[in-house]
Amino acid sequence: MRPLREVFLGAESDANLLVGLEHPDDAAVYRVSDSLAVILTTDFFTPIVDDPYDYGAIAAANAMSDVYAMGGEVVLALNIAAFPADLPLEIVQEILRGGAEKVLEAGGVIAGGHTVDDPEPKYGLAVMGLVHPLRVAVKVGAEPGDKLVLTKPLGVGIVTTAFKSDVAEPRSLAEAVQSMKRLNRDAARAMTAGVYHAATDITGFGLIGHSWEMAGRTGVCFRFHLDALPFVHGARSLAEDWLFPGGANRNQEAYAPHVTFSPDIGEEVQMLLHTPETSGGLLIAVPAEEVEPLVERCAALRQPAWLVGDVLEGEGIRVD
Amino acid sequence: MSRVVDARGLACPQPVILTRKAMEDETDLVTLVDSETSRDNVRRMAEKVGRTVAVSYQDGAYQIHISGAPGLTRPPSHEAVPGLVLVVSDNQMGRGDPELGKVLIRGFFHTLVEALGKAGTCPQTVIFFNAGVWLTLDDSPVLEDLRALGDQGVTMLACGTCLRHYGVLERLAVGQVSNMYDIAEAMLSAGRVVTL
Numbered sequence: 001m002r003p004l005r006e007v008f009l010g011a012e013s014d015a016n017l018l019v020g021l022e023h024p025d026d027a028a029v030y031r032v033s034d035s036l037a038v039i040l041t042t043d044f045f046t047p048i049v050d051d052p053y054d055y056g057a058i059a060a061a062n063a064m065s066d067v068y069a070m071g072g073e074v075v076l077a078l079n080i081a082a083f084p085a086d087l088p089l090e091i092v093q094e095i096l097r098g099g100a101e102k103v104l105e106a107g108g109v110i111a112g113g114h115t116v117d118d119p120e121p122k123y124g125l126a127v128m129g130l131v132h133p134l135r136v137a138v139k140v141g142a143e144p145g146d147k148l149v150l151t152k153p154l155g156v157g158i159v160t161t162a163f164k165s166d167v168a169e170p171r172s173l174a175e176a177v178q179s180m181k182r183l184n185r186d187a188a189r190a191m192t193a194g195v196y197h198a199a200t201d202i203t204g205f206g207l208i209g210h211s212w213e214m215a216g217r218t219g220v221c222f223r224f225h226l227d228a229l230p231f232v233h234g235a236r237s238l239a240e241d242w243l244f245p246g247g248a249n250r251n252q253e254a255y256a257p258h259v260t261f262s263p264d265i266g267e268e269v270q271m272l273l274h275t276p277e278t279s280g281g282l283l284i285a286v287p288a289e290e291v292e293p294l295v296e297r298c299a300a301l302r303q304p305a306w307l308v309g310d311v312l313e314g315e316g317i318r319v320d
Numbered sequence: 321m322s323r324v325v326d327a328r329g330l331a332c333p334q335p336v337i338l339t340r341k342a343m344e345d346e347t348d349l350v351t352l353v354d355s356e357t358s359r360d361n362v363r364r365m366a367e368k369v370g371r372t373v374a375v376s377y378q379d380g381a382y383q384i385h386i387s388g389a390p391g392l393t394r395p396p397s398h399e400a401v402p403g404l405v406l407v408v409s410d411n412q413m414g415r416g417d418p419e420l421g422k423v424l425i426r427g428f429f430h431t432l433v434e435a436l437g438k439a440g441t442c443p444q445t446v447i448f449f450n451a452g453v454w455l456t457l458d459d460s461p462v463l464e465d466l467r468a469l470g471d472q473g474v475t476m477l478a479c480g481t482c483l484r485h486y487g488v489l490e491r492l493a494v495g496q497v498s499n500m501y502d503i504a505e506a507m508l509s510a511g512r513v514v515t516l
Contacts, residue, residue: 165337241340242365243333249357264467264494267364320490 018136019070023217025138026069026200029131037133041066044080044124048160048278049177052091056098058180059123062203062279064106067129068188069201069282071137074106074129079113082122095123106183137191139214141198142285146311148222149294151187151304152179152281154207155235158272161245162238172234179232180279187282187305190297195290202280206251207273210283211317212258221314224273226265228308231272239272247276259317273319285311325351328381332358336365339384343371343392351384359384369393403511406443408452413516422461428516429465442474443514445506448495449479452516453486458493466494477503 018037019029027041043063047055064074079099083092100110103125110125142148156176162168163176184201191199198218202210207224215222251274261270286294291307298305312318325342327335335358339351343366351362359375359382366373371388412421413428432442446469448456455462456478470476476495483489483497507513 161333165334167333167337242336242361242368244336244361246332246355246357249332249360262493264470268368 018133019138023138023140027066027129029070029133029136031133035132037131037136039067039070039072039129039131040127041129042080042124042126044122045278046120046122048180049163049173051177052094053098054177054181056095056100056123057102058098058177058279059095060099060102060125061181061183063125064103064108064127064129065184065201065203065279067127068184069137069199070129070131071135071188071192071196071199072129072131073188074103074108074127074185076128077103077108077110078126079110079115080122080124080126081113081115082118082120083115084119084121085117087121095121099123099125102181102183106185135192137188137196137199137284139198139200140218142214142218142220142222142311143197143287144220144311144313145288146197146285147288147291147307148224148309148311149284149286149291150202150230150281150306150308151184151284151298152182152202152279153230153232153235153304154202154277154280155231155239155272155275156180156278156280157206157247157276158235158238158244159232160278162234162243165243167241167243168238169234172232172238175232175234182279184282186301186303187284187298190294190301190303190305191282191284191286193297194286194293196284196286196294198285199282201282202277204247204251204276204278205255206248206275206277207283208259208317208319209251209255209274212255214283214285215311215315215317216258219315221312221316221318222309223312223318223320224309225320226262226269228306229273230304230306230308235272236269239268239275242268242271244271244275248272248274251276255317259319262318262320265319270319322346322348322350322385325349327358327362328352328354330358332361336361339386340365340392343369343386343390345390347390348385348387351386352381353384354381356382358382403509404443404445405506405510405513406446407507407513407515408446408448408455409515410451411454425455425516426461429462429469433465433468442469442472445475445477445510446495447477447479447498447503447506449482449503453478453482453488453492456483456493456495457488457491459491460493463493470494477506479503 016031019025031037159172159176163173211222374385413424477498480497
């Protein structure tokens with residue numbers, strides 16, 4: 001939507017619109033009172049895995065992730081769906097059940113929705129969340145000296161597309177599916193229980209693209225340590241064989257000018273860090289002394305968390 | 321007549337997968353694609369495994385001509401001496417004037433890279449420990465030569481205990497962090513160990 005931003009101008013005059021297209025973030029945030037703001041977001045996509053239940057659960061977790069990336073909690077969701085007229089009813093039911101159970105797990109409820117006929121299936125949610133207006137987690141705000149924590153492994157995008165072409169191992173797919181189905185709720189709760197400066201979730205623009213959205217608009221440099229970055233099983237070897245989805249090329253074209261890789265990092269790893277992710281983890285910038293408490297709170301919730309880099313003065317993204 | 325892989329209309333990674341499959345046993349082949357993304361990905365994959373690639377554009381499709389020995393792994397371009405291990409325990413060469421020692425060690429690695437491909441010169445593994453690890457850091461005077469060795473498939477092991485002892489682990493710029501188990505195994509199973 002960003003190329004069309006000017007089409008939507010005019011709505012920015014409302015002082016209660018805390019986050020809108022003027023400073024695009026993971027979701028829109030609207031202040032209702034001094035102690036309550038509504039988060040509104042939507043996302044849907046075509047089937048990413050063969051299992052209809054998993055597809056529904058992943059699409060729902062992915063749509064709700066934007067609420068968590070803003071530091072909120074999910075309360076309400078609507079189904080957004082498009083199915084071919086001849087798609088067996090059991091499959092439709094499984095997709096919707098996967099989504100509904102995921103929303104229940106999040107503590108929310110599906111209150112309705114809308115379905116249209118379409119030769120290519122699509123499913124997702126419109127989601128409403130709540131947050132305190134002073135506790136909204138936005139992309140801008142990381143400070144030099146901050147540490148960067150990531151809460152899910154990378155590489156699910158290359159694994160799922162490769163699996164569709166029968167070149168990824170079942171174990172790789174299983175790991176990717178488990179990761180994509182995981183809600184970012186516990187990661188968000190662990191984050192909001194302490195001090196944090198900025199956050200986003202890692203999805204279609206890949207690690208580099210989403211990091212650039214945070215670092216570029218803040219005017220700082222994000223430095224990642226390759227050895228510290230977690231990947232799902234199989235992702236590195238699929239990259240070695242150059243089995244990238246086309247989205248990786250598009251991201252690389254867009255974000256390569258903003259990233260500097262250490263010269264000993266191979267081009268397949270560079271490309272992997274540009275590869276689109278689905279329902280990825282939160283990337284959180286916290287003051288250095290907050291890393292340990294954050295990681296401990298994550299551990300108490302059985303939520304993985306990796307210290308993957310830090311924030312420096314300067315600009316752009318660095319991978320060492 | 322080269323074998324033709326028609327990958328027009330397919331989205332990545334399909335064109336790469338079909339081309340890789342054909343490359344397993346074909347010397348020369350042509351892959352047809354109709355997007356720049358597919359063209360770039362097929363070309364990079366083929367170049368990565370050491371094939372020669374030429375691209376032309378005709379009738380709305382890119383023709384990617386791939387030639388070279390069949391297979392999917394890059395053939396080694398140097399003649400490594402089987403089992404030859406080079407051990408580097410200092411950042412200078414020989415005893416005496418340290419300044420001279422540093423000049424000598426630069427000369428040594430430079431000569432080693434120059435001589436790549438000549439029989440009997442190229443080690444399979446280079447091990448750096450104690451003060452030798454200084455040569456693997458970002459300000460190493462022999463960094464370029466070591467990277468050239470790495471590009472030719474020479475394994476370089478830097479002692480992790482030593483890097484940590486000197487507090488320079490984060491500055492490692494070439495080779496991999498290793499441990500005494502791997503280092504001892506490489507030395508004890510070596511056909512020949514040359515200590516610098």
